[in-house]
Amino acid sequence: MAHKVFLFFLFFVAGTAIIVVGINGFSYYTTPIPQRPFLPEYNTMKPSGNYSHGLGIIGASMITIGVTMYSTRKRVKKLWNLGKLSRWLEVHIFLCLLGPILVVFHTTFKAGGIAAISLWCMVSVAASGIIGRFLYVQIPRNLKGSELTRQEINNELDRLRDEIAHSPLGIQLVNKIDESFLAIPKPEKLLEMFGLLIRLQNTRRQVKHAVREMIAKSRMTGEQTRSLYKLASARTTLVQKTVLLAQVEKLFFYWHAIHLPFTVIMFITLAAHVSVTVLLGYRWIF
Ligand code: HEM
Ligand code: HEM
Structure with a gap:
């Protein structure tokens, strides 16, 4: 029961955030790109504007936290007693699904320069995550979420x-x-x-x-x-x-081999994108 409430809470937060952000910027996003500078909200809604810039920072932070917390929980032995791994994966999915959606709103649906590489890596990683999750649940696990051995x-x-x-x-x-x-x-x-x-x-x-x-x-x-x-x-x-366990494990191994390098490319190009924007003087509210 507590788990259902937890999942409902995550769905509710993600759904509400997407609806609110989508409705708030609807007229801006549906305006053709060349006409946007003539809109009164242009200065806040453009990717470097306070609102969309903020969405980029929040979205990128969610992705960074989602990846580091899951990887740390999975790898650091001292944390293995801290809740089930599957719950951590649910939080990873929540942060790394909502984060990319907020980043897409940050771009205001236009992509150019090095940021476009980061964007497409991010979209591929998030989309491939859905396949990864499908494979993940096909592998038998114990109550803590670790894979069961054959024995x-x-x-x-x-x-x-x-x-x-x-x-x-x-x-x-x-x-x-x-x-x-x-x-x-x-x-x-x-x-x-x-x-x-x-x-x-x-x-x-x-x-x-x-x-x-x-x-x-x-x-x-x-x-x-x-x-x-x-x-x-x-x-x-x-x-x-x-x-089909042996085959699923093989596929999951290949999936990891694709998911990880794309994540690395995404973070490297993100670092370049953020550095360029900061050098250009876009400091958001700081
Ligand atoms: C994964 C995360 C992110 C992705 C994929 C991303 C992607 C993009 C894209 C595609 C654009 C639009 C480029 C264009 O106008 O054609 C953009 C603009 C911008 N982004 Fe990001 N972004 C991310 C995170 C961030 C963060 C964390 C910051 C700030 C620290 C940031 C600051 C900016 C700024 C200031 C602009 C406007 C640049 C300009 O108008 O010249 N972005 N971003
Ligand atoms: C931009 C978004 C995302 C990034 C950067 C990302 C990154 C990662 C990374 C680096 C790992 C490896 C963790 C490790 O083994 O240490 C991972 C694992 C995983 N991610 Fe994501 N992910 C994203 C989105 C998603 C989404 C949207 C889903 C599902 C809908 C998902 C599902 C998974 C699954 C099932 C695993 C495997 C867990 C395991 O083998 O223990 N990811 N992700």
Whole structure:
């Protein structure tokens, strides 16, 4: 419940910020670029104007904080007990999705010079982040958000099988879950993976539905029903994630290899962009 409130809060803040900034500058952004200097709000709305300049500073700060806090939490052992890694990733996504949107408003939808390189790197990194997040959730993790080893996955699968096998529906329920995933073919090419991963998600949904029906037909008490469904659900999700695990890990590795260098180029060109603007005398409100 607390997690849902937390996510709702992040969505609410991001949604409100985008709507407010979008409505506030709507007439400026929809005016053709050559006519903008004749608008009364030009001096505040142009990229170096107090308002849009401020959006650039806030957006870039959000991205910088979002990247450093996640990387630090992930790498510094002393911080590993500080909340789940997945919560930190949610904050990373919040800051690094809202930040780039504010930066796009900062540019007032026009891009030139070295800042354009930073802009397109930023857009590519944020867009590729969505693919990364999709792959990230396909990898089994423990409660702290760290990847499970093969041994830990097998132990967990055994534990779930044994507990389900001791229920009135027994090994029949375990087989029902496992067999449903056998029909998924191995991908010939890495790019086929996305189609297969979506197919796996649909299979998981169908299996959970079938399991719910099997449990409902048995004559168990409400409490037994709930705990068996929880176990069956956990096994279904874990089996789903193991089907293409090796390929997902490979793809996630390649994804990291693209995501990171683009981030570096973005920050280097951002530093150049900020230095140039400061040298030109654009100091914002300082
Ligand atoms: C990732 C972050 C950022 C990106 C991608 C970005 C991108 C851009 C782009 C595309 C423009 C418009 C260039 C044009 O007029 O064609 C611009 C203008 C500008 N940006 Fe940024 N910006 C970022 C962050 C910042 C920050 C943090 C500052 C200030 C410290 C800043 C200060 C400015 C200023 C002053 C201008 C106006 C320059 C002029 O009119 O000559 N930007 N930026
Ligand atoms: C300009 C925006 C963004 C930048 C600069 C950025 C940068 C980074 C960096 C540097 C990492 C590597 C962290 C590490 O391993 O130390 C990372 C990881 C990640 N980011 Fe982003 N990111 C951005 C936006 C996004 C967005 C919008 C999403 C999702 C919608 C996202 C999802 C992820 C995921 C899933 C990981 C992998 C986490 C892991 O392997 O532990 N990112 N990001």
